[in-house]
Amino acid sequence: MKIGVISDTHGDYRSWEKAWDFLKDSDIILHAGDVLYHGPRNPIPEGYDPKKLADAVNASPVPILIAEGNCDAYVDQMMLDVPIQTPYVFAFIEGKRFMIQHGHNISDEDIHKLVKKYKLDYFIIGHTHIPLIKKIENCVVINPGSTSLSKREDKINSVGFIEVESGSVHIIDLESGKDILFLE
Template identity: 90%
Template sequence: MKIGVISDTHGDYKSWIKAWNFLKDSDIILHAGDVLYHGPRNPIPEGYDPKKLAVAINACPVPLLIAEGNCDAYVDQMMLEVPIQTPYVFAFIEGKRFMINHGHSISEEDIHKLIMKYKLDYFITGHTHIPLIKKIENCVVINPGSTSLSKREDKINSVGFIEVESGSAHIIDLETGVVI
């Protein structure tokens, strides 16, 4: 099973299309929040078109699980047919335990506690716009970065993937398709 991991789309339809070129072969997509709105602290993305992005997400043939981010609001849910769930989404996929949380109001210590309490195999987060894969205990923690508003010095926008059978996880540069 191939799981797409995405976060911080911030209303950028153009970057969703770039991400979709990689995500379309996924069996499920896990979105760590900040779906439609760019947020008052962020610049407006070049491809900012939250209406078009909402239409694309609603038409997405791949199932999506979305955790609520700090820029997600009730009005965003009115545009989406896919539920933006509470700050924590727990899923059991192919015998593995997943938790998704945007990451804006949780400490590393609290992530560790959740990993232990729920015996998580994967913890998906976002918010920082900086891609990251690391292990905490037996859990893989993945932040796929942002599709449109990278905070990396090289400004690489990215998405992540998990191959459940092999246990591999990686992050891909949306422009080049190179694993970073």
């Protein structure tokens, strides 16, 4: 099973199209929030078209689970057929335990506690726009970065993938399709 991991799309339809080229063969997509609105502290992305992005998310043949981000609002949910869940999404997929939380109001200590309490295999976060893969005990913490507003020094926009059978995790550059981070 292939799981797509995405976050911080911020209404950028053009970057969604690039991400979709990699996500469309996923069995499920986990979105860590900040779906439609660019946010008051962010620049407006070049491909900003939240209506078009909402239509694309609604039309996705791949199921999507979304955790509420700090830029998501009730009006966003009015545009989406996919529920924005708040503040956590818990899923049991292929025998693995997943938790998704945007990351804007959770500490590393809180993540450690949740990992232990729920015996998590994967904890998905976003918010920082900086990709990350790290282990906390037996849990893999993944931040796929942002599809449109990267805060990496090199400004690479990214998405992630989890191959459940092998346990491998990859975060890829949307332009080149190459791994920028991976865990085998």
